[in-house]
Amino acid sequence: MTENKLVVSTSPHIRDTANTRKIMLQVIIALAPATIYALVIFGLPAFWVLLASISGALLGEFAMQKGRRLPVTLSDGSAFLTGLLLALTLPPELPWWIALVGGLTATILGKQIFGGLGHNIFNPALVGRAVVFVSWASYMTTSYFKSAAIGIANTSAHQHIVDLVSGATPLAAMKAVYDPAGATFVPQGLNASNYYKPLLLANPWGCIGEVSALLLILGGLYLIATRIIDWRIPLTYVGTVAVLTAFTGRDPLFYTLSGGLLIGAIYMATDYTTSPLSSRGKVIFGLGLGLMTFLLRFWSNNPEGVMFSILFMNGMVPLIDRYILPRKYGKLRCAEEGG
Amino acid sequence: MSKTLRLFHRIRGGIYPPRNKHFTRERPILKIEAPERVVIPLQQHIGTPCKPRVKKGDEVGVGTLIGDAEAYVSSPVHSSVSGKVAQVAPQPHPLGGDKLAVIIENDGLYTPDPSLRAPYPWREMPPEEIRKAVRSAGIVGMGGATFPTHVKLSPPSDSPIDTVIINGSECEPYLTSDFRLLVEEADLVVEGLNIIMKAVGAGKGIVAIADKKIEAIENVEATARGTGIEVFPLKTRYPAGAEKVLITNVLGREVPSGGLPMNVGVVVNNVGTSHAMAHYFAAGLPLVERVVTVNGSAVVNPSNLMIPLGTSFSAAVEACGGFREPPGKVIMGGPMMGLAQYTLDVPVIKGTSGILALSVEEAGYRIPTEPICIRCGRCVDACPMNLVPTYLASYTHAGKWDELRRFNILDCIECGCCTYVCPTKNPIVQLVKTGKAELARMKRREDKRKEELAAVDAEGGGDDGE
Numbered sequence: 001m002t003e004n005k006l007v008v009s010t011s012p013h014i015r016d017t018a019n020t021r022k023i024m025l026q027v028i029i030a031l032a033p034a035t036i037y038a039l040v041i042f043g044l045p046a047f048w049v050l051l052a053s054i055s056g057a058l059l060g061e062f063a064m065q066k067g068r069r070l071p072v073t074l075s076d077g078s079a080f081l082t083g084l085l086l087a088l089t090l091p092p093e094l095p096w097w098i099a100l101v102g103g104l105t106a107t108i109l110g111k112q113i114f115g116g117l118g119h120n121i122f123n124p125a126l127v128g129r130a131v132v133f134v135s136w137a138s139y140m141t142t143s144y145f146k147s148a149a150i151g152i153a154n155t156s157a158h159q160h161i162v163d164l165v166s167g168a169t170p171l172a173a174m175k176a177v178y179d180p181a182g183a184t185f186v187p188q189g190l191n192a193s194n195y196y197k198p199l200l201l202a203n204p205w206g207c208i209g210e211v212s213a214l215l216l217i218l219g220g221l222y223l224i225a226t227r228i229i230d231w232r233i234p235l236t237y238v239g240t241v242a243v244l245t246a247f248t249g250r251d252p253l254f255y256t257l258s259g260g261l262l263i264g265a266i267y268m269a270t271d272y273t274t275s276p277l278s279s280r281g282k283v284i285f286g287l288g289l290g291l292m293t294f295l296l297r298f299w300s301n302n303p304e305g306v307m308f309s310i311l312f313m314n315g316m317v318p319l320i321d322r323y324i325l326p327r328k329y330g331k332l333r334c335a336e337e338g339g
Numbered sequence: 340m341s342k343t344l345r346l347f348h349r350i351r352g353g354i355y356p357p358r359n360k361h362f363t364r365e366r367p368i369l370k371i372e373a374p375e376r377v378v379i380p381l382q383q384h385i386g387t388p389c390k391p392r393v394k395k396g397d398e399v400g401v402g403t404l405i406g407d408a409e410a411y412v413s414s415p416v417h418s419s420v421s422g423k424v425a426q427v428a429p430q431p432h433p434l435g436g437d438k439l440a441v442i443i444e445n446d447g448l449y450t451p452d453p454s455l456r457a458p459y460p461w462r463e464m465p466p467e468e469i470r471k472a473v474r475s476a477g478i479v480g481m482g483g484a485t486f487p488t489h490v491k492l493s494p495p496s497d498s499p500i501d502t503v504i505i506n507g508s509e510c511e512p513y514l515t516s517d518f519r520l521l522v523e524e525a526d527l528v529v530e531g532l533n534i535i536m537k538a539v540g541a542g543k544g545i546v547a548i549a550d551k552k553i554e555a556i557e558n559v560e561a562t563a564r565g566t567g568i569e570v571f572p573l574k575t576r577y578p579a580g581a582e583k584v585l586i587t588n589v590l591g592r593e594v595p596s597g598g599l600p601m602n603v604g605v606v607v608n609n610v611g612t613s614h615a616m617a618h619y620f621a622a623g624l625p626l627v628e629r630v631v632t633v634n635g636s637a638v639v640n641p642s643n644l645m646i647p648l649g650t651s652f653s654a655a656v657e658a659c660g661g662f663r664e665p666p667g668k669v670i671m672g673g674p675m676m677g678l679a680q681y682t683l684d685v686p687v688i689k690g691t692s693g694i695l696a697l698s699v700e701e702a703g704y705r706i707p708t709e710p711i712c713i714r715c716g717r718c719v720d721a722c723p724m725n726l727v728p729t730y731l732a733s734y735t736h737a738g739k740w741d742e743l744r745r746f747n748i749l750d751c752i753e754c755g756c757c758t759y760v761c762p763t764k765n766p767i768v769q770l771v772k773t774g775k776a777e778l779a780r781m782k783r784r785e786d787k788r789k790e791e792l793a794a795v796d797a798e799g800g801g802d803d804g805e
Contacts (some may be wrong), residue, residue, distance in 0.1 A: 006702075009668075010769045013679065016762075023713075118713045279720070326594070329724045330596035330598070331595050
């Protein structure tokens with residue numbers, strides 16, 4: 001017969017069709033509705049933030065890989081996703097150059113310094129955000145949307161709140177309500193329940209990605225259904241926050257929907273590289289996140305605590321992965337036999 | 340173990356690759372003639388290789404003993420054709436490299452060896468006699484592992500066997516040879532199970548079949564009705580047929596780490612093995628042929644063939660109409676654990692459950708130069724042995740041997756699920772195999788060093804005494 005060359009390699013000889021690029025693309029698709037909706041609500045300023053952040057992330061990745069003479073992997077979509085996630089955690093009226101610095105920091109300091117995809121310890125997008133958060137704190141706390149001219153959320157209850165606390169984020173406003181001791185201004189008559197509808201449907205007082213909790217949840221369900229992310233981290237994280245919040249007599253639903261909790265729990269804490277590998281590890285990670293966020297939200301100066309919670313727990317992941325292993329097969333019987 | 344416990348104690352890992360069984364599942368087993376020359380390797384089992392019992396020029400018949408060994412863990416080989424021995428020489432072997440084989444010129448008459456006779460009916464034979472008969476028939480595990488069956492049927496007295504499972508899961512994609520046996524010759528498979536039960540003194544017999552093979556399940560249920568033999572439908576997924584996975588999912592028992600099924604009172608045999616045993620006790624002919632699924636997109640007529648051992652892969656493919664296109668990869672076995680071949684001159688052996696010819700397009704994928712892991716955890720979820728495959732791969736890559744032990748590398752069954760699901764196409768199982776081989780090498784070296792030290796100590800002690 002004719003001599004033709006046969007490929008010889010070890011098994012398995014077939015592979016799943018999933019690859020890094022497809023996974024990143026799925027996450028981007030899940031975030032698309034919230035992103036597009038945010039652009040509709042916030043308009044051009046948010047667009048510049050988004051553009052600057054993503055460009056910064058791509059540029060940082062490209063420069064580092066070129067500089068280290070490594071193959072450039074922009075096409076795997078991970079740098080784009082980092083830029084997108086960072087933008088979604090920035091205020092819509094942030095000057096574009098801060099977003100650009102954030103994007104550059106995210107991929108250079110958050111990811112490539114450690115050796116690139118799969119090697120970083122901390123969530124790159126949150127490293128970028130942490131750097132701009134501490135560097136330009138005033139911009140980060142005052143660049144929220146001030147106009148309340150949003151039709152969808154424009155109920156009477158909503159109008160009432162806006163009159164009371166123009167410019168403040170719901171978490172900041174409620175922190176003053178629940179904990180008036182250190183507050184400069186305590187909005188009288190403000191209830192957590194006034195915020196439910198705007199938070200779910202159209203929240204003008206938050207970061208770009210916090211515009212609609214509903215769209216974030218739908219995106220999360222899509223990712224869980226397509227098995228891109230595991231349900232354990234978001235569920236244990238949000239669940240822990242809700243339970244602990246309820247214990248302190250505060251409104252658990254409000255604290256679940258507001259701030260960066262949902263975007264953090266669904267899209268950031270589930271980042272593959274910076275979360276534990278095993279199912280058990282994921283549960284412990286989620287519980288730790290919930291506890292940290294609870295502590296930071298109510299016992300720190302900041303109304304928000306999601307970013308530092310995730311960064312803190314990211315640091316715990318190597319430890320979790322070393323000691324929380326999947327249950328060893330064959331151990332059960334050995335124990336029975338006294339082995 | 341109670342039924343309720345069974346339900347809760349299941350292995351969750353595994354994967355659902357495209358099964359690709361539809362090409363051959365409806366094709367009845369077709370008996371084919373051996374080519375003009377057959378090449379019968381003297382090692383077709385795990386254990387001591389056989390020594391040739393024939394020489395160039397000898398006349399042989401079908402079933403003539405052509406190789407055997409004194410060792411217990413070994414299995415004799417027999418001629419699959421009648422004719423004249425042309426040569427005894429090393430030949431390409433499907434498990435790699437060249438191994439000693441007997442080459443026989445086929446006279447096309449298939450005259451049986453005159454010394455062959457049907458053994459005594461097994462029901463009247465004591466277990467020891469059954470085991471002897473199984474050994475002399477050259478029967479080995481036909482799922483691919485080729486462990487000598489008579490050894491498996493000899494549990495030590497401290498490990499009583501209560502259950503025999505016939506493994507009919509055939510979880511590898513593309514393969515349908517066991518399915519066809521269950522559909523066409525279920526009576527022989529059930530008979531084989533009865534023989535095994537008698538040989539090991541087990542009271543319970545189970546035929547485990549993937550739940551999508553409804554035809555096979557119904558057929559075996561009908562055959563086994565009234566005999567007390569149970570049919571267990573397995574959830575269809577890979578690797579449902581891996582021995583440890585099978586035992587846990589059928590009985591709820593876990594084989595201890597480093598142990599054998601017999602440690603939990605179980606013996607598992609493949610459908611093909613059971614069939615071959617019953618066939619031997621009925622017809623008296625040793626193991627000289629087997630069912631092979633010839634499949635894959637490069638084959639014109641994918642089929643299930645009854646092939647005389649020693650038939651070359653190229654002759655087997657010819658019998659299926661040849662190649663549709665030049666194949667990119669030819670595999671012995673299934674796509675998940677099979678072995679890629681570098682030549683089609685290799686013969687069909689006792690462990691050849693399938694010959695799979697993939698197109699050039701299906702065969703080609705780029706192996707990354709360095710393991711990349713995005714830590715997605717898919718390998719952890721897929722691992723039926725609850726390991727952390729990505730760590731095993733990276734620690735092997737980094738040469739951290741102690742860490743490999745810590746993460747229980749020796750429990751890996753090399754099913755390849757981790758590598759199948761990996762989105763970065765990291766060759767995980769390849770690295771794990773390398774790591775296991777390196778640890779085994781280190782252990783041998785360590786044992787040798789200890790031996791030498793002990794010897795030196797003994798000598799030293801003697802010197803002091805003088």
